[in-house]
Amino acid sequence: MDDGRASNRGTESDESIVARLVHWNEARTGLNSLLRHALDEPIPGGARLAYVFGSALLFLFLSQIVTGVFLAMYYVPSADHAHTTVSYITKEVSGGSFLRSIHSYGSSAIVIVLLLHVIQTFMYGSYKGRRELLWIVGCILFALMLGMAFTGYLLPWDQKAYFATTVGTNILSEIPVAGNWLKQLLRGGTEMGTLTLSRFFVLHVFLIPALIFLFVAQHIYLFRKAGAAGPVSADPIYPNLPTEPFYPKQLVIDMGFALLIVVVIGFLAWRIPTMLGPKADPSETVFLPRPEWYYIPVFQYLKYWRGSTSVIGILVIPAILGLLLVGLPFFDRSLERRPWKRPFSVGAFTAVFVLGFFGVQSHREDMQSPGVAAQLRKQRQHEEEFMKEPFQPEVVGASAGGAATNPLAGKGQSLFTAQGCDACHGENGTGTAAAPKLTRIGIKYDSAKLESLLKSPTSNMQLAGMQPVDMKQDDLDALVAYLQSLN
């Protein structure tokens, strides 16, 4: 298509150059035939709206990568700075609130489209007929996407991120034997802290995306290898229906759907930007954590399991359900795809959507308990108040230094600056190219030695530009006290 666009602008002679360039490139890279192969994927029975979900997921994932990469331009993954930088992105940076909202709504959109993709594949019986690996890779991608949502939720380091992740990681300790160890591994310690944030950041930005790339490539390869399954009436292995190439009709439908998603997400991001709450405060005791909407059913389900039986609810039942889901193409071997001809498996599958009921139930319980409802309202209100506050930069520097605690050292710090010591030794004695740093010098030398070095520097020091310090004894004492405080 590129060459088509280029030739629109050009003349006859340009066209032949373009054609030759295309040829030149094709002979060396084979890209054109690869693209042709991709676009001419045969679809038995023709293009349909029902087939849009896979490419919509790919599109959403790419959008998450683009917005995520740019958000990382301002984000700092440390408990000290994460909240400030997200606040900076949201309140200060042009387009920041919009990009962050696109990223956040994008994650919800992925969960929705992922569910639709699974439902379509299931209802159409498109996992049948030598598609076991394709289905399993799809299940892995599902889990990885949920992992992305879970790890991304902590990164803003606001109250709800902190407490929701505290609860989320606590679930791990229900696992027998290795549970506590796993929890510590994920958190980087027994408690939530800056190491947790680093780990979640690396998972969210490097490890899980790398795995997603790998499995998406496999998923697409296996899909092309097996071929599109076509409508439910078609045989999954040898669909004997006339085919239509992917390009242009299916591509136009796919792009139309992607456009719809962009418009919806863009509108939401513009009208209802994603909120940021007050910074995480681990000492807070009344905060009621609630996960993102797609985890609410799980959250509600876990409430029903208490005490010694909880291992059944938290580990055994999910493991069985997971195995049933992953192993579906092995259990369900018949090639019959029409949903009305396989009531048992369709019935069993729709039972999973009881999860929706849990979601509603969770909301109902929250609203019925006046204390909970009031607290949730209060939390929402705190978020709104925080969003209205102007951005507060993090203050670093002289007045925040440790010297201020000791008045003598504080006076010495002023002298250090006033005498121009900082011109060579750096602000707060952190050193520059011209002179060494003075931090921890109080450990190397005692105060008498420091004083004598100041009054009469060694010949090496003098050669490097250190001047003898000539000041009143009081001031000298203060300067020495300051130097000793630089640890």
Next chain:
Amino acid sequence: MHRDQQRANDQSICSPPDAGSPPRRSFLGGLLAAGTAGVGALLIIPVIRFVLHPVLATTTEKSWSEVGKVDELQSITVPVQKLVQIEQLDGWRRTVSQKPVYVLKNSAGQLAVLSAVCTHLGCTVPWIDKQNKFVCPCHQAVFNPEGRLIGGPAPRSMDVLPTKVEQGVLKVQYQFFRQLTPKKEAVA
């Protein structure tokens, strides 16, 4: 346009010989290209604004630091060193640091504030009371009590900083100047 695009399509990727009617395919191809370009442009604008924020944001807000009460400074006869606290915005951080300046009375009897940074190579210049002049310890540049250059390697006199008086308090706008140039030139 149709003819051109169709020919381009024939030559390259988009139309296999065995499927689709060419005019319809090229029309849909055009639609796709236009749609993609439109959506791309729509999304790229916030991204560009986001990336260019530090370049385009107007951070020319001048910050004024307090030097001292005018009443108390009126009595000075020789340059007096004061430390001013300056704040600089560095993205999401506000850095606070102290800088030495000299308060003195110029020949017109007005209070003036000089930067203590030597115009030669940036050392901090001390006031030497006994000699009644500023002498830079690094390379012996010498300035008179008003900061005017009277000897040594410095290219110009000490730099006068902008000041104002608000509610009886002398305030200075701290600036950094380029070293080694005969003309005073503010940087960042």
